[in-house]
Amino acid sequence: MATGVQTCALPILAIMTKELPIENLIELNKHSERLLAGMYEISKLVKSQELQVLQSSDTQKKFKSSKKVVPLPKNINADEMGNLLKGPINVLLHMQQFQATAIKIFGLCADKSHRVSLTETYPYTINLITLYTNCVKLGIYLSQISELSTLVNIYRSCIEAKTKKDDQELVALYEFVRERESVKALESELQCMNEQLLVFSKSIVSSLALALGSGASFPWKMFSLSDNPTTMLESDSFILPQYLVMFHLNDICEMLLCFFSVSSQVLANEPKLNEIFATISQYCLTLQIYGDSYIDVKTLFNLFKKVKDKKADFDVSFFEAIDSNYQKIRLVQEYKRRRLGFYINNFLSAVSIDASLLCTKFAIGFALIGFSSFEIKTAFRIKSAKPSIQQFNNEISELLYYFTKLTTFYLNSIPDIQRYFVYNIHEFDAPFLDTLTHSFTLSQSVYDSLSMLIEALRIVDISEFDNQVAYDLTQCLALIYSIFQAFSGFSISHGTAHLVPLFQLLSGVYFRTNLYQNTFSTILQISKINTFWCHLDSLQTLAMDSQSITSKYNAVVLQLCHYHEMDVAAVNEISSLQGTIEEHYKTMSKLIIDYIKTWTKSLQETCYVNLRNQTSSNNALSEKPDIAGEESKINNRKNLKTTENNLQKISSTLLILHEIGVIKIGEEEHDVPKEICTEVSMIFKHLFNIKGKPPAPTDFIKELRTAKTILQLICSCSSLGYLNTYGKNLQMITFTDGDDDKIGPVAASFCDGYKGIIQEVVPVSYYSNTHETLILVQGKQLGYQPSQYFSNPAFSALKEIVGLHGCERILKNITKMVNPFLKVILSHLAKAAKSNGESYYCSYSEAETLLHNISNLGLILQIRRFLNRFTDSPVLPPHLDKDLMEEINELLSSHDIYGNAENAHYRFLQIIGTLFSLSYWESVEYDPYNDSFKDNSHLIANVIDLLIGYALYTNKITDAYECYSYFFSCVLNSITIGKTKFKSNKKNSKFPVHLLIILADQVVKVSAYADYSTIEQAFSYRLIRQYYSKVFNQLKNENQKGSK
Secondary structure: OOOOOOOOOHHHHHHHOOOHHHHHHHHHHHHHHHHHHHHHHHHHOOOHHHHHHHHHHHHHHHOOOOOOOOOOOOOOHHHHHHHHHHHHHHHHHHHHHHHHHHHHHHHHHHHHHOOOOOOOHHHHHHHHHHHHHHHHHHHHHHHHHHOHHHHHHHHHHHHHHOOOOOHHHHHHHHHHHHHHOOHHHHHHHHHHHHHHHHHHHHHHHHHHHHHHHHHHHHHHHHHHHHHHHOOOOOOOHHHHHHHHHOOHHHHHHHHHHHHHHOOOOOOOHHHHHHHHHHHHHHHOOEEEEEEOOOOOHHHHHHHHHHHOOOOOOOOOOOOOOOOOOOOHHHHHHHHHHHHHHHHHHHHHHHHHHOHHHHHHHHHHHHHHHHHHHHHHHHHHHHHHHOOOOOOOOOOHHHHHHHHHHHHHHHOHHHHHHHHHHHHHHHHHHHHHHHHHHHOOOOOOHHHHHHHHHHHHHHHOOOOHHHHOOOOOOOOOOOHHHHHHHHHHHOOOOOOOHHHHHHHHHHHHHHHHHHHHOOOOHHHHHOHHHHHHHHHHHHHHHHOOOOOOHHHHHHHHHHHHHHHHOOHHHHHOOOHHHHHHHHHHHHHHHHHHHHHHHHHHHHHHHHHHHHHHHHHHHHHHHHHOOOOHHHHHHHHHHHHHHHHHHHHHHHHHHHHHHHHHHHHEEOOOOOOEHHHHHHHHHHHHHHHHHOOOOOOOOHHHHHHHHHHEEEHHEEEEEEEEHHHHHHHHHHHHHHHEEEEEEEEEEEHHHHHHHHHHHHHHHHHHHHOOOOOOOEEOOOOOOOOOOHOOEEHHHHHHHHHHHHHHHHHHHHHHHOOHHHHHHHHHHHHHHHHHHHHHOOOOOOOOHHHHHHHHHHHHHHHHHHHHHHHHOOOOOOOOOHHOOOHHHHHHHHHOOOOOOOOEEOOOOOOHHHHHHHHHHOOHHHOOOOEOOEEEEOOOOOHHHHHHHHHHHHHOOOOOOHHHHHHHHHHHHHHHHHHHHHHHHHHOOOOOOOOOOOHHHHHHHHHHHHHOOOOEEEEEEOOOHHHHHHHHHHHHHHHHHHHHHOOO
16 A cells, blocks of 8 residues: 555644644645545555455454454564555554644634634634544544554554564554544544534524525526626625535535534534534435545434433434435435536636636636535435435536536636736735724734735736736735734634624635635635546446437546546545546546447438438339428427437537547546547448448448538537548548558448349349449349449449449459359350351250350440449450450460461351350340340340450450451351241241341440441341331330220
């Protein structure tokens, strides 16, 4: 255990006199804060694995009650155990000295001062009630940690094992710890404060009842700048008590819980105090001892009640149903928290317009901060101590955000605040104090002190301050302390009621001077924002809510991490705190990032669905189409509630992160908006996690565009450059700088998935020459329309999605599909050559299989050519397409399909030409609307071009024109023979010559090498047009019959 508390005499013991300097109270409070942190650390240590020996019943029995040194068990190493316990023993020794000093100070308070008032003796009162509360908390620790006496005796044994003698200081410490196992001694020691604290309690009853009463009866106008409420006393010298109570509401409530528990007899004849005690108990339910250590108010009361000699007679029946009645109180708290958030927001809005209000209306600002801090910490305390009855409501997140924002605003405006009070000290406080001093008859010593103070205040000059002169008013504060001490010293024998205006002014001067001198620590004292590390569990619970609309404020938990380590006592005494805060920040950062991703995903899904539905063809043809913009009508807006909430949560969270800026945790600075916004701005990687078959590009592009809109929102709220961020997002899901090895999930899905889609669509679809798309063959089932993936809109969308490099990669994958089909075709061509011989009639038994393979490969090549238009590469004839030629080179170089090159008799052209003689064509359908054959036979030119192109590439031929002239002559001969054969076999049917001539014309249309001069000798242009007319006339007649 690492502790910074040292075993030494307290500095205050050396300077304490019969008089009571306020500095003594301040110094003791510093020690009490360190001791509370040290005792908290001890409470954790005695329950840890390191000191598991303390939990043993044998150890407790042996060491706890023994006044003499007990030999250590063999399983305990004296040196190791001594080093481990040295820190806790130092804390307890310090505690022993502190307790003695504090009780003496309280005795002096009782003897020398009878005036405890927020408005009249502010510096004395605030420090007194804080010290009282801390003494009670330390006493509770001593009574609640049952292992302390065992711990001290074990350490005694460790020291005795080394020095061979019993340390008398440790003997006294053991007696002290044993005595403090009961709170009886503490209860007795604190009775001297009853009179002063009773007077103080009565003075604040009305203000406290106002703050803790029903929200409906609370005068909310006191926070309204537009109503310009009076915040100062009638003399204008100091702040009204109701505002001061709210400044320190948390401290006052804790003190009263302690005071009424320790000295409950004062409540017997004080019904108003009894009532306020019940109110505070029901409102707070628990007292925070330190950190995450709590004690139930009923347990606290009974702890002191059982040690009293005389039982007080007053009603405490409210304790019986305190938990069940809390639900009613909770409704009041929720209402107040809503209103507090509203007024802080209004205050911030007003300050953003007129910055001077931050200073001129500081009483309102500080009251809002103090009141909000009390409400938030109360909610957190009850959540930790009594989780079964406290559930966070929406108001607490919003209030926490506005509270943190206002506190941060004040902390960031320290130079402005100091300048304001420099001006007031010189222009108002010094003259007013001078006038008032001469209005009373005062002792010479007091008069001299006041004159010195006035002179010091007059020296302060705002023009010098503006010239970077930093005034140190520490001595002014010391003078004020001495003046208050002088008054308290003779207040017993002298009446001082007539000096109340002077006391109020001195309190005001102290407050303003202290706020100038110690601006940062004063704001922390009022807000207690640096103690929110005590509520890390509650903050995490709060941040885990992502559903409510107020979850948009959850990012404020990250800003609070900046303030946790400003609790100096806790950081110095609690060894694990720094690491806990750092781990908490990491956890909260990840949580906020995950929630933003969840909200963007939800937003993406809802917006995309709306866009997809509104732009779908089914919606356009619907009787009641979903028209864009209809959702914005008042009656339909409820359908957009989720979208609206997600938009608010994303934008508000990012704006809050921007407000937070750079925070420091330990030695490391964190640029919060940069760390989180950079991560969440890469939204594409979690929005588009495609598994299986890729979606249709035309659908996905709509999804991508909604994501781009969300990205624009994120960038606009986080000061990120949209174009640069969009580029990085696109790279993340596609390719990184064109690197094939760094392929994103979307690019991988489309690049690899298109191959599977082609394999699915080729057997069941055909290519439309008219519309340049794939059409599903009637009667075939696919689950989607091929045009969704293969059309101009689809490929345009595909290029926008995967980019040029992605299209090129898909193109390569399609190229690799050529060889398997081509290998089958070459095998069939070789077999058909043997079967057909030199005949123009195809007698090959698997001719239809050959034709289907040629048609399918033709479709694949057509898709490849189609997609090639969306790359930077020009659409080239096959022999100039290097990638295609290199792909088929190895396969074709091992096959002799080109016949005898000497007579240019190309067997493969004759074999393909003989396919025109098949009876198969009787069942083939031509689709005139799409100018296509439904079996893709109109694409056989792509395969012929491939084979001719390779021959050109390898210099087997030099003229593609001759090849096609020869091919069309073969086609003519095949059709002629086929017609004859067909007529003799099927006398009642006609050979579809017109379709075959149209098919020959399709070869010219599709081919990269053929033109009409190559087909003219076989089929005249007039003949071709004639057969097209015949087909369209037949279609026209069929349509007319259908309409009748």
